[in-house]
Amino acid sequence: MKPNRSLALALDNAYAAFASYPPPIELEAAPTRDPKAILASLSAAPLRHLAGEQIGPYAGWAMTTVGTVLDYKHFLPRILEQAVMNNVWMGTEPTIIAQRLEMASWRAWPQEEQEAVESVFQASWSWARQLNPEDGGDAASWFCGLAVLGLDVQAAISDWLTPPPPEPGLQLALLVQDASGLLSRLDEELGYWSYVSEATREIVINWLLSEPVRASIEASLEMVEDFDRLSVQSALKTLDDIVRRTTRH
Known part of the structure; x- marks a missing residue:
């Protein structure tokens, strides 16, 4: 179902808040992961058009066995949007996203980024x-x-x-x-x-x-x-x- 106006605006603001983080040109990964294949999947479409199967697996592995905090910041707006629209992957579950944000010390991030995260979570709950x-x-x-x-x-x-x-x-x-x-x-x-x-x-x-x-x-x-x-x-x-x-x- 299409998000209401408040949630759509919160998602747009999240894309704007994290727009300065470029896509990774390579990914750090544990030996059990294939970083080249993961990066190829993440590079298969513009960020806002990445499908669940393209970003979902990475979202579940992010910062635990694949990638850095900076990588996660780049992909975070789309991960949040997938959590709203198509929450079928472990890494797009709101509680998992919240845990990853805590792992990334999100309260030390710039204020604009913190406010973007807060707005999406609050608007998503209110909508749901x-x-x-x-x-x-x-x-x-x-x-x-x-x-x-x-x-x-x-x-x-x-x-x-x-x-x-x-x-x-x-x-x-x-x-x-x-x-x-x-x-x-x-x-x-x-x-x-x-x-x-x-x-x-x-x-x-x-x-x-x-x-x-x-x-x-x-x-x-x-x-x-x-x-x-x-x-x-x-x-x-x-x-x-x-x-x-x-x-x-």
Whole structure:
């Protein structure tokens, strides 16, 4: 689905913010990678027209086994755009991008670049929460990405329930399922939330267990198709199980 105006502008600003970083003429790579083949794929089209299969593999390997921070900065706008439009590769998952940004010490980058990153994550989350998950919206992943980057989750929490149902409730249902380990406070099941501060995790847990969140999820129950209804019912059961377990202790 085509991004809304705010998100499209944020993506355009990201391309402008990172435009000064040239494409690499060679790539550093671990022995297990083929840097020439990877570079050929990344050079097969102009940056903004690179397809998922051309940039996706690199995005998953970037700065771990392939390339430098400067290389990543060049490709970052397209990686972010793929995360919005065609998130099928590991390296284009918002939480993975957030981890890579942390690895690259993005808070030491020029202010314009930091603001571009923040704007894309915030606009992407805001856009996704208004979509049916079947239309490509993944608010849960963008929300976790915001938290990994240390951005203001409180603002996102305050705004999540403002659009009319059922979309916010459906997106919350997916967040509850994705964050079941977080809600259980089981360190070994935190997943991407292990990269988030304990204080922020507690804010998110308390919010997800609140009555307004449950009410939003329940409100979507009678407004969705059978497939989505199963997802909503599963989320409500997860919340019930967590509350029951917490009460027992």
